[in-house]
Amino acid sequence: MHVLILGAAGMVGRKLTAALVADGGLGERALERLTLVDVVEPPQPEGFAGAVERRAADISEPGVAASLVAARPDVVFHLAAIVSGEAEADFDKGYRINLDGTRYLFDAIRLVGDGYAPRVVFTSSIAVFGAPFPDKIPDDYFTTPLTSYGTQKAIGELLLSDYTRRGFFDGVAIRLPTICVRPGKPNKAASGFFSNIIREPLAGHEAVLPVSENVRHWFASPRAAVGFLKHAATLEGGRIGPRRAISLPGLSCTVGDEIEALRRIAGEKVVARIRRESDPTIERIVAGWPTDFDVRRAAELGFVAELRFDEIIEAHIEDELGGRFVA
Amino acid sequence: MHVLILGAAGMVGRKLTAALVADGGLGERALERLTLVDVVEPPQPEGFAGAVERRAADISEPGVAASLVAARPDVVFHLAAIVSGEAEADFDKGYRINLDGTRYLFDAIRLVGDGYAPRVVFTSSIAVFGAPFPDKIPDDYFTTPLTSYGTQKAIGELLLSDYTRRGFFDGVAIRLPTICVRPGKPNKAASGFFSNIIREPLAGHEAVLPVSENVRHWFASPRAAVGFLKHAATLEGGRIGPRRAISLPGLSCTVGDEIEALRRIAGEKVVARIRRESDPTIERIVAGWPTDFDVRRAAELGFVAELRFDEIIEAHIEDELGGRFVA
Numbered sequence: 257m258h259v260l261i262l263g264a265a266g267m268v269g270r271k272l273t274a275a276l277v278a279d280g281g282l283g284e285r286a287l288e289r290l291t292l293v294d295v296v297e298p299p300q301p302e303g304f305a306g307a308v309e310r311r312a313a314d315i316s317e318p319g320v321a322a323s324l325v326a327a328r329p330d331v332v333f334h335l336a337a338i339v340s341g342e343a344e345a346d347f348d349k350g351y352r353i354n355l356d357g358t359r360y361l362f363d364a365i366r367l368v369g370d371g372y373a374p375r376v377v378f379t380s381s382i383a384v385f386g387a388p389f390p391d392k393i394p395d396d397y398f399t400t401p402l403t404s405y406g407t408q409k410a411i412g413e414l415l416l417s418d419y420t421r422r423g424f425f426d427g428v429a430i431r432l433p434t435i436c437v438r439p440g441k442p443n444k445a446a447s448g449f450f451s452n453i454i455r456e457p458l459a460g461h462e463a464v465l466p467v468s469e470n471v472r473h474w475f476a477s478p479r480a481a482v483g484f485l486k487h488a489a490t491l492e493g494g495r496i497g498p499r500r501a502i503s504l505p506g507l508s509c510t511v512g513d514e515i516e517a518l519r520r521i522a523g524e525k526v527v528a529r530i531r532r533e534s535d536p537t538i539e540r541i542v543a544g545w546p547t548d549f550d551v552r553r554a555a556e557l558g559f560v561a562e563l564r565f566d567e568i569i570e571a572h573i574e575d576e577l578g579g580r581f582v583a
Numbered sequence: 584m585h586v587l588i589l590g591a592a593g594m595v596g597r598k599l600t601a602a603l604v605a606d607g608g609l610g611e612r613a614l615e616r617l618t619l620v621d622v623v624e625p626p627q628p629e630g631f632a633g634a635v636e637r638r639a640a641d642i643s644e645p646g647v648a649a650s651l652v653a654a655r656p657d658v659v660f661h662l663a664a665i666v667s668g669e670a671e672a673d674f675d676k677g678y679r680i681n682l683d684g685t686r687y688l689f690d691a692i693r694l695v696g697d698g699y700a701p702r703v704v705f706t707s708s709i710a711v712f713g714a715p716f717p718d719k720i721p722d723d724y725f726t727t728p729l730t731s732y733g734t735q736k737a738i739g740e741l742l743l744s745d746y747t748r749r750g751f752f753d754g755v756a757i758r759l760p761t762i763c764v765r766p767g768k769p770n771k772a773a774s775g776f777f778s779n780i781i782r783e784p785l786a787g788h789e790a791v792l793p794v795s796e797n798v799r800h801w802f803a804s805p806r807a808a809v810g811f812l813k814h815a816a817t818l819e820g821g822r823i824g825p826r827r828a829i830s831l832p833g834l835s836c837t838v839g840d841e842i843e844a845l846r847r848i849a850g851e852k853v854v855a856r857i858r859r860e861s862d863p864t865i866e867r868i869v870a871g872w873p874t875d876f877d878v879r880r881a882a883e884l885g886f887v888a889e890l891r892f893d894e895i896i897e898a899h900i901e902d903e904l905g906g907r908f909v910a
Contacts, residue, residue: 347749386825386826396724396725396727397723398723398724398726398739400727400825400826401741401744401745402743402748402825403747404749407741407742407745410741411738411741411742414726414728414734414737414738415734415738415873416740417727417728417734418728418731418734421729422731423672450785498713498727498729499713499727517601
């Protein structure tokens with residue numbers, strides 16, 4: 257089979273590519289061909305004997321989407337997006353990439369015609385929900401985003417469901433929890449501290465905790481995210497029905513729960529590398545975020561996430577640190 | 584003040600124009616200027632001394648939206664849309680007018696800049712909801728449309744809320760109930776019979792009822808619709824908050840309730856002009872439509888609809904038939 261990944265150079269895109277290569281396929285079908293696309297040229301996947309095309313391309317430019325789907329990939333992973341902060345700072349760019357780009361991709365697939373209707377997996381976000389909401393957001397809760405990014409993702413979900421209903425492709429939109437532990441350097445995202453306070457202490461570095469330990473949030477590991485994508489790619493469309501946007505499972509826990517799990521796994525000396533330094537701006541932003549979901553529907557469809565934060569830390573130590581941390 | 588009406592040649596647009604002219608203004612402000620736009624040139628409003636511009640224009644054509652808002656109207660009513668059946672039959676046209684046209688309008692307003700932020704009233708629809716749903720759809724229920732029209736309206740709502748949050752304009756999206764009694768000839772809309780079985784018998788003609796008397800639906804009169812639009816135009820933005828899409832009040836009643844009200848008002852001889860002729864296709868379509876709503880939020884915001892179907896029939900007799908019907 258031929259798999260196209262848009263956003264293949266990003267953290268999740270690279271992990272997904274590596275997992276598909278390691279698995280040798282998706283579901284029952286062998287992987288023969290990979291098309292990897294991002295705004296920068298994605299890296300060559302290691303250990304893959306099949307055909308690989310790697311392209312630096314912007315799907316919001318005319319003709320690009322059509323050229324990407326002309327070879328009729330069987331599965332299209334659309335992970336490419338301008339992130340929340342940038343979509344808020346640059347209104348035009350956010351709408352151009354996240355809305356126009358997504359629509360150009362969907363239309364390019366539609367216009368191939370001739371019975372072509374690939375599985376399209378679109379990564380949406382819990383940012384489609386805007387405060388206030390119930391402590392546990394149900395599967396039928398309305399999408400009232402409070403960011404342009406969340407608006408663009410909610411629109412992508414609507415388009416995907418309509419194009420699927422019309423038979424132009426067979427789409428699944430998955431609302432990912434906050435990915436934790438994110439590998440790499442600390443960044444300026446307001447959500448960064450959820451990962452920083454685990455990743456940095458395990459690497460022997462100090463991390464800043466800008467909020468109270470009572471702050472609750474919704475998490476899944478990068479490993480779980482790859483599992484979600486693979487499951488979404490192979491799930492039978494008839495089981496999903498016409499409502500193609502799915503809030504995925506995650507783990508609802510507090511910052512205090514994170515720290516306790518770190519103490520159990522790595523000990524007091526590692527935990528002592530977390531420095532409390534309250535940041536009212538981040539406290540205020542985080543107060544508007546979802547804390548828990550009722551994901552009955554995703555569970556019935558077979559999506560699985562971690563049940564304890566310990567598993568999230570263990571996945572990080574195994575996948576990113578070669579099984580070792582700085583005690 | 585200067586009012587721009589897009590879709591001014593339609594049934595609701597003409598009634599709104601006439602009401603604004605009769606009122607002489609909106610809220611506290613006098614009406615000085617009207618810009619009336621539709622795909623065909625809207626009629627000259629009678630009895631208006633102010634400036635009127637009437638234009639046949641397509642807002643999905645480049646530059647049209649910018650030219651319409653260049654004079655900075657204080658209130659923009661965006662009623663223009665390809666209707667449900669046509670948006671389903673012609674995919675490209677529906678998206679071009681209902682999505683691109685709406686976005687071009689919103690962007691044209693945004694790009695005026697310089698502090699310009701008019702009230703924008705956008706007519707959405709209960710078609711943003713897709714079956715199955717609860718008998719009474721709550722204010723926080725999710726939008727999972729089952730038509731391209733409903734998808735386009737749901738996207739319009741999301742854009743309107745985001746553009747409002749950004750301060751580009753001050754938008755209100757109102758989800759109108761099914762308008763009944765629609766004046767004019769019977770048409771081929773699947774919902775036509777709800778009006779036909781009242782309007783035609785009152786005019787001395789036979790009407791066909793293609794569904795069972797147990798079918799329940801959600802109604803407001805054209806008079807109520809004009810009231811909704813005027814209220815939405817003058818409502819204080821701070822009272823609405825960031826969730827700018829509002830399910831409006833209506834009357835939930837069955838076809839049997841409609842017929843009983845007609846009997847009370849017009850007598851048995853008029854009711855006898857309704858001929859039962861079951862149509863399984865229409866039965867099936869109607870089974871997927873909403874039947875009732877919890878509209879607490881709209882009620883708190885002061886939107887008012889009819890409470891009894893008798894009032895809907897009386898409004899029709901007064902507004903369309905000069906107070907008389909064919910007994």
